[in-house]
Amino acid sequence: VQSVAEDFDFFYFVLQWPGAYCDSRHSCCYPKTGKPAADFGIHGLWPNYKTGGWPQNCNPDSQFDDLRVSDLMNDLQREWPTLSCPSNDGMKFWTHEWEKHGTCAESELDQLDYFEAGLKLKQKANLLHAFTNAGIKPDDKIYEMKDIENTIKEVVGFAPGIECNKDSSHNSQLYQIYLCVDTSASKFINCPVMPHGRCDSRVQFPKF
Ligand code: 5GP
Ligand code: 5GP
Ligand code: 5GP
Structure with a gap:
């Protein structure tokens, strides 16, 4: 029996540190609902192939419909x-x-499942809780990448991919x-x- 072809192999669940988005070259604007908490925010849940590529914009007929996620609006914000x-x-x-x-x-996943899953x-x-317990705080100080990686590995069970960007003084920071x-x-x-991250072995964890 022919099985249905898989559209993708796994997801990257991508979290962003707001302090690193905001103090980089492009700077940032707070949403209308106010300054977000000093916590990781969700960037996205991205289908990927195990070969490293990915599909995108798969269905132009499926538009985002806020009414389908109205129960999640507070959580999304x-x-x-x-x-x-x-x-x-x-x-x-x-x-x-979406x-x-x-x-x-x-x-x-339908649209509601997708955002709920994130x-x-x-x-x-x-x-953030795991970092706090490990003494890794968003205090503009420099941390060892391996300590950051190990902390995540301990709570999640698997090694993360980590991407850095640069602040205005060109310091490599957790993004x-x-x-x-x-x-x-x-x-x-x-x-x-693994996604291609660009981090030095020591990185800054910027305040937000
Ligand atoms: P991506 O295509 O990487 O999934 O998302 C990046 C797009 O989302 C860009 O067009 C960017 O302008 C937009 N965007 C809106 N808000 C944010 C945000 O808080 N963080 C990031 N990284 N992109 C955002
Ligand atoms: P950047 O070039 O800033 O790394 O990524 C730009 C956009 O491309 C991201 O916002 C995201 O939408 C998409 N992208 C980058 N890397 C990946 C990846 O490994 N998997 C998937 N699915 N999308 C990615
Ligand atoms: P990079 O050079 O970082 O691998 O990719 C640069 C940009 O090319 C990404 O931000 C993304 O927009 C595009 N890109 C790279 N690989 C893929 C892929 O497998 N699928 C799609 N749709 N875009 C890709």
Whole structure:
């Protein structure tokens, strides 16, 4: 019996540190709902192939519909805040994430499932809590990448991908954390392929 071809192999669940988005070259704008908490925010849940490539914009007929996620609106504003300018309510960011990435996972998750899965995964990882327990704080100080990696590995169970960017003084700083997730978006898995992160061995954890 011929099985249905898989559309993708796994997800990257990508979290962003707002302090690193905001103090980089492009700077940022707080959403209309106010300054986000000093916590990791969700960037997206991105279908990927184990060969490193990915599909995107898979279904132009599937537009983001805020009515389908109206029950999640408060959680999205809190956990999936937009930092791009000009200041807006986040609808543009969620529309972009759904249309570019979410539509490529529609065989697994409808729109409500997709955003709900992101929210649940963030809660499950609880990265800021793990960092705090390990003495790693967003205090503008320099931390060893291996301490950051090990802390995440201990709570999530698998090694993360980590992406850095540069602040205005060109210091390498913690920007995004990539966790790999199974195709049902319910559990963390070992990454089939790591995203290409650019971090020095010592990185700054900027304040927000
Ligand atoms: P950048 O070039 O800034 O790393 O990524 C630009 C955009 O490309 C991201 O916002 C994301 O939508 C997409 N992208 C980058 N890397 C990956 C990846 O490894 N997997 C997927 N699915 N999308 C990616
Ligand atoms: P990079 O040079 O960082 O691998 O990719 C630069 C840009 O090329 C990404 O931000 C993304 O826009 C695009 N890109 C690279 N690989 C893929 C892929 O497998 N699929 C798609 N759709 N875009 C890709
Ligand atoms: P990606 O294509 O990498 O999934 O998402 C990047 C796009 O989302 C860019 O067009 C960017 O302007 C927009 N965007 C809106 N809010 C944010 C935010 O808070 N962080 C990031 N990284 N991109 C955002």
